[in-house]
Amino acid sequence: MKRYCLVLDLKNDSQLIQEYEAHHKKVWPEILKSIKDSGITSMEIYRWENRLFMIMETDDGFSFEAKSKADLANPKVQEWEKLMSHYQQTLPGRESGEKWQVMSQIFKS
Template sequence: MVRRIAQIVHLKCSAVAAYKECHANVWPEVLQQIHDCNIRDYSIFFDNDRTLFATFKYIGNDFEADMKKMRANPKVQEWWVMTDGMQESPNQGSTGSMDQETSWWKGLEEVFHAE
């Protein structure tokens, strides 16, 4: 069963150009790990204020295990250190994308869907 996920995080005003640039050239190792962790149809949108909105489909059977694999990849860790420095989490107490206790991106509740 496909699980649809939506999340938000805030972008630092000073980092807009750099964030767009690095996402125009995502590292192949990061893209491969996203695919290997059963994530498909992944998009990040920017509202031209501060909010980044991400949405993707998870097609696997064990989301937590796949996210553990994602966190274990050194290239993904390097990517997250870079991009986390451009962002501010809306989740109080979160320390970064590697934080397993408090998510860096805030998950959103789906209230409507139509195909």
């Protein structure tokens, strides 16, 4: 098992943030299937203000490259991503359209 932590910002608009959270209370079954099929065994998203923090646990076969390729070939995932992009914004210092950014672990006890 491997753990990844990722970060992303939402647009700083309380109505949009509420809508984003509502979507995540009823994630489409096709999206949940694509997550599991990619080798992600657990995914959690937390929010502080407009900043999101994701924790992913994966099996040994998981790769971001394979997940990205599968997502691009999946029309339902593309529909979800287009919907979610309405709420998300690029982190400072990143290229436009870059979404979730993998964080580096700096401490563990």
